Amino acid sequence: MSDLLLPPEQRFADVIKRRENEDGSELSILNLGPTHPATHGIFQNILLMDGERILDGEGTVGYIHRAFEKIAENRPFYQITPLTDRMNYCSSPINNMGWWMTVEKALNIEIPKRVQYMRVIVMELARIADHIICNSVLGVDTGALTGFLYVFQYREKIYEIYEEICGARLTTNMGRIGGFERDWTPLVFEKIELLLKEFPPIWTEFENLLTRNRIFMDRTINVGPISAEKAISYGFTGPNLRAAGIDYDVRIMTPYSSYEDFEFDIPVGQSGDTYDRFCVRNAEVWESLKIIRQAIDKMPEGPFHADVPDYYLPPKEDVYHNMEALIYHFKIVMGEVPVPVTEVYHAVEGGNGELGFYLTTDGSRTPYRLHFRRPCFIYYQAFNDMVQGQMLSDAIATLSSLNVIAGELDA
Amino acid sequence: METAIIIEKSIFIFTIFAITMLAAMYSTWAERKVAAWLQDRVGPNRAGTFGLLQPLADGLKLFSKEEFLPNTPNKFLFVVGPAVSMSVALMTSAVIPWGDRLIIGGREVILQATDVDVAILYVFGVLSIGVYGIMIGGWASNNKFSLMSAMRAASQMISYEIAMGLSLIALLMMEGSLSLADISASQAGMNWNVFYQPLGFIIFLVCSFAETNRTPFDLAECEAELIGGYHTEYSSMRMGFYLFAEYASMFISSTILAVLYFGGYNYPGMEWAIENWGVNPANIIGIIVLFTKICAFIFFFMWVRWTIPRFRYDQLMRLGWQGLIPLAIANVVITGLVMVRHEIAAALGF
Numbered sequence: 235m236s237d238l239l240l241p242p243e244q245r246f247a248d249v250i251k252r253r254e255n256e257d258g259s260e261l262s263i264l265n266l267g268p269t270h271p272a273t274h275g276i277f278q279n280i281l282l283m284d285g286e287r288i289l290d291g292e293g294t295v296g297y298i299h300r301a302f303e304k305i306a307e308n309r310p311f312y313q314i315t316p317l318t319d320r321m322n323y324c325s326s327p328i329n330n331m332g333w334w335m336t337v338e339k340a341l342n343i344e345i346p347k348r349v350q351y352m353r354v355i356v357m358e359l360a361r362i363a364d365h366i367i368c369n370s371v372l373g374v375d376t377g378a379l380t381g382f383l384y385v386f387q388y389r390e391k392i393y394e395i396y397e398e399i400c401g402a403r404l405t406t407n408m409g410r411i412g413g414f415e416r417d418w419t420p421l422v423f424e425k426i427e428l429l430l431k432e433f434p435p436i437w438t439e440f441e442n443l444l445t446r447n448r449i450f451m452d453r454t455i456n457v458g459p460i461s462a463e464k465a466i467s468y469g470f471t472g473p474n475l476r477a478a479g480i481d482y483d484v485r486i487m488t489p490y491s492s493y494e495d496f497e498f499d500i501p502v503g504q505s506g507d508t509y510d511r512f513c514v515r516n517a518e519v520w521e522s523l524k525i526i527r528q529a530i531d532k533m534p535e536g537p538f539h540a541d542v543p544d545y546y547l548p549p550k551e552d553v554y555h556n557m558e559a560l561i562y563h564f565k566i567v568m569g570e571v572p573v574p575v576t577e578v579y580h581a582v583e584g585g586n587g588e589l590g591f592y593l594t595t596d597g598s599r600t601p602y603r604l605h606f607r608r609p610c611f612i613y614y615q616a617f618n619d620m621v622q623g624q625m626l627s628d629a630i631a632t633l634s635s636l637n638v639i640a641g642e643l644d645a
Numbered sequence: 646m647e648t649a650i651i652i653e654k655s656i657f658i659f660t661i662f663a664i665t666m667l668a669a670m671y672s673t674w675a676e677r678k679v680a681a682w683l684q685d686r687v688g689p690n691r692a693g694t695f696g697l698l699q700p701l702a703d704g705l706k707l708f709s710k711e712e713f714l715p716n717t718p719n720k721f722l723f724v725v726g727p728a729v730s731m732s733v734a735l736m737t738s739a740v741i742p743w744g745d746r747l748i749i750g751g752r753e754v755i756l757q758a759t760d761v762d763v764a765i766l767y768v769f770g771v772l773s774i775g776v777y778g779i780m781i782g783g784w785a786s787n788n789k790f791s792l793m794s795a796m797r798a799a800s801q802m803i804s805y806e807i808a809m810g811l812s813l814i815a816l817l818m819m820e821g822s823l824s825l826a827d828i829s830a831s832q833a834g835m836n837w838n839v840f841y842q843p844l845g846f847i848i849f850l851v852c853s854f855a856e857t858n859r860t861p862f863d864l865a866e867c868e869a870e871l872i873g874g875y876h877t878e879y880s881s882m883r884m885g886f887y888l889f890a891e892y893a894s895m896f897i898s899s900t901i902l903a904v905l906y907f908g909g910y911n912y913p914g915m916e917w918a919i920e921n922w923g924v925n926p927a928n929i930i931g932i933i934v935l936f937t938k939i940c941a942f943i944f945f946f947m948w949v950r951w952t953i954p955r956f957r958y959d960q961l962m963r964l965g966w967q968g969l970i971p972l973a974i975a976n977v978v979i980t981g982l983v984m985v986r987h988e989i990a991a992a993l994g995f
Contacts, residue, residue: 264789272869286793286958375869377860377955383684443952449861450954626793627957630870 242280242292249282249290259284264626268297272375272630275640277614279629286625291618295611299644306604310569311337312411312545314604319405321608322642325364325585326406327356327396332582335490336591337411339578341545348536349413350492351529355426356399356408357491357582358522358529362433363392364585365473365515365522368637372512373444375634376453376627385440388433395429398422412546413539423530430527434520441516454509458620458632465506468616471609472587474636477514478506484583491582496528508628508635544571569599584609586637610642649752658739658758665738669893670700672943676892679947707885715878717787726782727879727886733775734893740764741900742826744910744932748924756910756932757826764825765813768901769806772856775894776802779858779865782887783875794874797958798865801855804965805862809852811973812845815980816905829909834916837908844976846906848969853898855965858891860950867955899942903935910935 242263250261266272266279273279276297282290302317309317318329331353338345366389370382393403398421400408409415444450460470465478475482483500485493501517503510539546543562552559565571575597581590587609596602613636620636621629674689674696681688689696717723744756761767776799783795816838820828832838839846855862866874873879876887903909910931918927956964982989 262789271872373954377863377867377869378953380680380684380951383686387685444954447953449956449960452960453954453957625957625959627867627870 245280245292246282246290253284261289266626266629268294272633273640274371274634274638275643277638277640277643279617279633281626281629283626286627288621288624288626288629291621291629293614293617295614296644298640302645303604303606306601308600310571310599311573311601312566313569314601315409316405316407318606319407320641321606321645322364322585322589322610322639323404324367324639325360326404327360327408328364328582328584329589330406330408331357331491332580332584332589332591334409334411335582336578336580336593337545337573338540339580340573340576340593340595341411341542343412343540343542343545345412345491345540346536346538347492347534349538349540351495351533352414352418352538353409353491354493354496355526355529356396358525359392359395359426359429361522361583361585362519363389364637365519368586368635369444369512369515370440372454372508372631372634373450375630376450378444378447378450381440381443385436388429388436391425391429391433395422395425398425410539410546412542413537415547417538426526426530430523430530434523437516437519445513445516451509453627454512454631454635455507456505457508457624457628458635459505459507460616460620461506464616464619468619469612470587470616471612472583472585473514473518474506474511474587474609474613476500477503477510479504484581484588488581490580493525495532496525498525508631511635572597572599573601581607586610586639586642587613606645608642608645610636610638610640611645614638614643653752653754654758657754657756661738661741661743661758662735665735665893665896668896668939669734669889670704672892672896673703673888674700675943676947676950679944680951683948683951704882704885707882710881712883713878713880715787717785717878719785719787722781722785723878724883726778726785726875727883727890728778729781730775730778730890731886731893733771733778734890734897736771737768737894737897738900740767740825741897741904742829742909743935744928745830746924747928755826756928760824760826763823765817765823768825769810772894773802773806775856775890778887778890779875782879786875786878788878790871790873791875791877794865794871794877798858798875801858801862801864801961801965804962805852805855805969808848808965808969808973809856811970811977812848812852813905815845815973815977816842818977818980818984825904825909829904829911832908832911834911835908835913837906837911839906842906842976842980844972845980846902848973848976849906850902851969853902854946854949855961857894857898857946859895859946861953861955862961863950863955864958864961895943895946896939899939899946900935902942903938907938 246263253259253261262283264281264283266281268276268278278294278297280292280294281288306314306317315330315333318333319326321329366385370385373381396406396408397403399418400406400415460478462478462480465475466480470478471482479502481500481502486500498521501514501521503514545566547566548559548562553563573595575595577594579590579592581588588607589609590607592605592607593601594603617633617636621632678688689699692698692702714720714723739758740761742757746756747754779798780795783791783798817823819841820831822828858865866876871877876884879887912931912934915927915931918930
């Protein structure tokens, strides 16, 4: 493959010519995207097709690149969370929490146990929501719409929990540096309990619908496989790497937010194909439910935020009646709180892989440089490698099970 | 006498046409309701009670939308495509025996537009034209996705027609007639063919799914890969015709399944009903029974669609050529052996 700037006909011209001379076959070029229903979001795959079979392909990124990393360089730290919301919008709370933890690491803030447990619950809820979408959309892309709409209402229930915690649903912008903006109301716990009670039978039903379905198995087994070595060399993480048989999970390797307190398993697959990715995600939902259960049961009493007046907004009544609080309030809202010179990397286990934040500060009010390690961007690099020699339908299933989300791909 | 027949048939043809259209229209409504029910939703409920006016609203919307014509060198074919699909879907209903007979004003009215001797061949012939609508539309759209869908549809239809025809041969060997009226009449009582030809029925059922392009065989319009398949470029009522044709052919397929394998208008105790209640009530019940069977099959089509995923192109071909066709041939052989079992026994000296 030559220059990316060439039009597709010229880019693949050599291959097309060679095949025509060899056996007279006519190859065609298919633009799968940028506005194709299977590219959940916007990105373009230029595929060289021999009938229904994919010979070669090229992915084009950048259709919704919003320059988040550059924008972040001009924003005070607390204003960067809304940017993280818009990366993997299927599990924004994980992105939010990851960002807060990065900033807290840079500032060396000790976080109360209660906040850590609350964060674990929120992140696991987000993981469930993310996996619900990914797995049920794999069903849609293979032709079974019912599972999707059936489990979708439980994502709705999870969104209601977010709503109760922070007031927002999709782009949550949840929390603060040091904790949460307010303590959780009893309703939050009620809703989580209800979810823990109602969701498992529904998820079992969903698994029964697809996991042993002959057509679904035929459609996904050995489709878009990737070997463990290749997956590692591409930089795969998360469920997609675990499906290839590597038990790497950030929650275990470098525990954050007290993940070491909880008992849970890391499901792994064997062949790294679409079916294994589906099964790993299914199993992870059960593990997440287990973690939430434990976190609720062990939830300690205590403050819902760390005692960091420099970074955590004071209560509103203090702002009106207390000069120190007013000064803090003003400085925080105006983003005039400097962060010491430091360089940190913090990673969380995102909905679809290791979501890393690499932060360099120069002692000013904004990051000097911020890099998001976005798993989707990495998965998409391997996509062409994974679908070569497969059918068009396989490419769709593979793309779907890699869970490439355009917002995170382009940032 | 001649005029009487012409008037009678005209009225009947008009009624059948109206019923087929109505059934297709309300199949779209039923599809949404069934899907909603299976997916734990409400479904259409704004237009009329239970959303019963939804198909009318849809039709009105489709008619009033802009007719978009893509930049294609085959504008004529682009217009012809949906028309072929639609007319073919409506033509099949001519040979279906909707009931046995009614006596109106002393005249015996046969509840069939025409009783052709080769009704089954006619049905097959017309159904195979159906793929031309898709082929023409897909080709004329000048769109790679549409063309791919047209190719898929054509190869799928051709492959599954063979298995379908072979599964029917076993049935015809038993029946000894190609007329749908004879086949219906021979299944009086509970002598339904499905009990004698279970394997043939299953093959025929699977092939019906393929012929009507329904999930799990809806490769021609799988929205995840080919956007809308052959009707990607279509808009307004032209697209409506394609969708409508799909529902009409689903209705016809259900009818054929009911007539060939589930006894048509026959129901247990029909003889008794004719004797005790008279010809008309008994046959009206027969019509209702036939429509109940049709509705059951339509529901089955929808149930399957909203439950299982679709095949991949090569898997579909493998199932057709390596699964269904050998099975259908085996079915023919088994049926033949069973039919001549006495002769074989005699020849072997039992």
